Amino acid sequence: MKGKFPRVKFLKKGYDTAAVDEFFEFAEQAYTGGLPASEFSAEQVRRAMFPLVRGGYDPYTVDAALDRMEGGFIQRDRANHVAVNGEAAWLAHVADRATTLYPRLSRPEGERFAHPEKDQPGYSAEAVDAFLARLADFFDQNEPLTVREIRSLTFPPAKEQKAYVEGAVDAYLARVIEILLSVES
Numbered sequence: 001m002k003g004k005f006p007r008v009k010f011l012k013k014g015y016d017t018a019a020v021d022e023f024f025e026f027a028e029q030a031y032t033g034g035l036p037a038s039e040f041s042a043e044q045v046r047r048a049m050f051p052l053v054r055g056g057y058d059p060y061t062v063d064a065a066l067d068r069m070e071g072g073f074i075q076r077d078r079a080n081h082v083a084v085n086g087e088a089a090w091l092a093h094v095a096d097r098a099t100t101l102y103p104r105l106s107r108p109e110g111e112r113f114a115h116p117e118k119d120q121p122g123y124s125a126e127a128v129d130a131f132l133a134r135l136a137d138f139f140d141q142n143e144p145l146t147v148r149e150i151r152s153l154t155f156p157p158a159k160e161q162k163a164y165v166e167g168a169v170d171a172y173l174a175r176v177i178e179i180l181l182s183v184e185s
Contacts, residue, residue, distance in 0.1 A: 005057040005065070014056030023048055027069060031076065042073035042181070046174055067151060074181040094182045098139070101175060105136045113164035113172070122163025123155035131155075135176065147180045 004024075008014035030040035045066055050056075081090045104112050109129040116122035131153060137143035150173055157163070 005061050007055055008058050010055045013052040013054055015050035015059055015062050016053045016056050019050045020057050020062055023050070024065075024069075031069075031072065040073075042070045042077070042178065045070040045073055046177075067147075070177075071147075071181050071184070074178065075184075078182060091183075094179060097175070097182075098179050101135070101172070101179070102139075104172065105132055105139075110161075113168045115161050116159065116163050116165050118160060121157050121159060121166070123166055123169050124158040125162055125164050126158075127155040128164050128169055145180070147177050147184070150177055150180070 005015075005017075005020065007017070027040065027045065048066055050062070052059075078090055081093065110125050112125075112129060112132060115125075134143070134145060138145040153173070155169070
């Protein structure tokens with residue numbers, strides 16, 4: 001996989017090529033070598049971060065590859081689980097994980113996540129709540145929602161009581177993506 005990503009122009013910043021190459025080489029070995037999920041999983045792919053350097057790899061291209069890789073690891077885990085326990089057990093497992101998302105959906109708007117400390121930025125609670133309404137429609141009324149839509153979400157900044165803590169929202173969205181990827185074919 002070494003050197004397979006386009007680079008940004010020399011004066012622009014992109015992902016450190018050595019760090020990206022090392023991560024992708026290890027991930028490929030983990031995937032093809034069949035390392036157990038406890039050693040390398042979709043979660044490590046989702047959390048991958050690389051230093052920014054001049055002339056590095058184009059972040060959009062690397063991020064898109066990471067998205068595909070995450071899906072691949074989840075599908076591998078699904079296939080392994082289904083082979084041992086059957087499709088019904090996998091779907092029950094995913095449904096059980098999905099139910100962990102429901103409590104936030106039932107909270108009142110404006111109170112679904114913690115608010116940032118004074119003078120700390122956060123995501124607009126109104127915008128996040130609007131997305132959560134779409135998520136509820138996905139679960140309750142089978143309205144369409146894709147992983148791509150979630151990954152492309154951006155929330156305007158807000159502060160204090162009009163905002164939610166970014167990290168909590170990001171972690172929640174990561175769980176939503178994981179669940180959606182778990183049921184995609």
